[in-house]
Amino acid sequence: MSVMRKEMEKYRDIDEDELLKKLSEEELQRLEDELDELDPDNALLPAGMRQKDQTKKAPTGTFQRDNLLAHLEKQAKEHPDREDLVPFTGEKRGGSLLSLSRRFRVMFAEKLDSGELEEALASASDAELCDIAGKTPSLDMNFWISSTQYKPVPDEEPNSTDVEETLRRLKRNDPDLVEVNLNNIRNIPIPVLKEYAEALMENSVVERFSIVGTRSNDHVALAEMLKVNTTLKSLNVESNFITGTGILSLIESLQKNTTLLELKIDNQSQPLGNKVEMEIASMLEKNTTLLKFGYHFTQQGPRLRGSNAMMNNNDLGGLDTHTHTHTHTHTHNTAQMQCCVLNKLSLYHVKSPSLTLIPFHQQSSCIS
Template sequence: MKDAMAKAAPTGKVTDAPLTDEEIDELLTKLTSEEIEKLLEDTDPDDTHMPPSARCTYHCEKAPTGPLNRKALLNYIYDQAKKTPDQQDYVPHVPGTVRGKKWINPQIQEESLDDFQLDIDLGDEIEMALNDASTQDMIDLAGIMGLHSLINQEQYHASQSDKADKADPNLGWDGVTKATPLKYYPPEAPNLTNPDEVLEKIIENDEEQKEVNLNNVPVPEKTFLEIFKALQNNKVLHSLSLSNTSLTDWAACNLAHTLEANGTIEKLNLESNNITPQTLSKLFEAINIQESVTELKALNQAAQCLGNKVEMAITKSIENNKTLLKVGLQFEFNDCRNRVAVHLQKNLDRIRLKRIAEKFISRGNATAGYFAPPPGSLPVWKKASTPESEYEYYYSDHSDDED
């Protein structure tokens, strides 16, 4: 290598000019394999212009023992790592001991709080009050002044409102806000209504039983059929609630026949049962016979989607009903939903107009219609006459006197 470099310069000195590619190739041809390996060891491992294989100084000369098995290789590495003992430090580690000089950033100049003094003249009375104030008083004062960084949220709300509970005095300045304990609400008492007793009272037309609530009561289908049959001749019951009673489709069909004969039931609740969409459509058709039901709820059935055909049938039945005011049913199609809402609004307006007409009748206007005002409330208007000349517009007072 040295001989080749010497030949490159005739005078025996290395020139500052870079070597050309031909001179580099000529030098490499004269190098041995050992000299090339030593030359590669001196290369920069971070040189991105060289391939990774050439930048690595380690070269394995062993023959491969077989195909690569990554799992077996990792297990072997883990086993060797566990078997290899840890190297002992020359100086044992002692927790809390600092050896050497601790580095301090010269750009940051830390000042202790003891050396920092705040000279503010607050007056003798204020200073005396602050010196005698307790920690809780200082916390309340910080909350009033809006110093959110000094207190927690619970202490701030306690200082702002008199209705809020006082903060725990043991928290102090370094306290952590505690979670507000949840209010305990006792569980709802179970429904203890006996279906057999209800059936007996319905058959006897008990005057005191105007409402029946069987929500969350498992009623057999046979009992349902007997109750619905007895309701055909009952003239007392006004409200019937059968939510979450495992009402079957067959019992609901019998209820539809009952609604065709019963003209006293006004409120009906059939939520959370197993009624099919076709039976729901029959129920809405049945309430149009007597037109006594004003509220019908039938949400959360076995079939969540009713379908376009069933929804249109229910919509037509509702539009033919003049007494229905509330419908508890989820419509999927906007057309049905809007038509039902418009018709229910019309029914509400009809009742409101009837109520207004009754007020007018009570005032003494027996012939008053829905929009008729009380007698004597409106002035009597005269038919306008055609003026004889254009000057009458300007002398209206004179023309009135002549009249």
């Protein structure tokens, strides 16, 4: 048996109650103080529970506020004030400005013209002007600022589009229905939005479709519609509940769509994330027909890649329009113009009106 165990065996059969009975009152108080579990660093506990009770005096009685205030006031009057380290002699330093301020009061009371007032103010120093401003509270300075009553701006009127009637016109391919605007109509069921997407697959008239703030989600199959539709030029799905998967499928469908010129997908309920933004930038670089893309990238890399892709598409779009107009009449001039426009891209140059691209280092051969 070890020595420690032998020492502990002595205390096994000790009666604690007998030991406590033998302790005096002072020893019991000391034992109680040692056993108190206090937390002085816990600011949430009252002060009495953060430290030991050190008050040994008996209570003097109930608290009486009026008597306490009277005692404190009496004690303050009986206690002599501390003498100043530097005695006050009553000496006044600096010039007195009472006469100057009184003169200005008289001048304002007589309502002098602007010339005399300006001359008087010009002759006063900065200190005198400050003193005048502080000692003439009766001067009304409200004439310096005039309030303007602004006209109340009325709230924007709710969207008055008839959802059911517009859907019927869309299905029958109404030639007068060029734009469909369902913005901020929040009570449109998801099945109705699906019917709009299905109707756009066969519609050949509508060029602009906007469903901003309609609680649309991934189940609205707009991506499948874009793969088939050849008339739509502008699509706006901002401020909805479309996830990153739905956005990627929407942009991926542009590989089979060459007529859509504008796409807005910003301000969705969930952030798309860095991975989705990188994939969006890669898809935009592969597209050559989209001219406007509405989305605020959170990362600088995808933002620069997306903006460069849109800039290239706009430059190429303007070049195609110019070539289509002047190919038959100005063949030689068109080739030179194509070279100049593509020179901005610093990548390729046009060799002939058929838009055959050649590397940048061969630019001298295309201008003759």
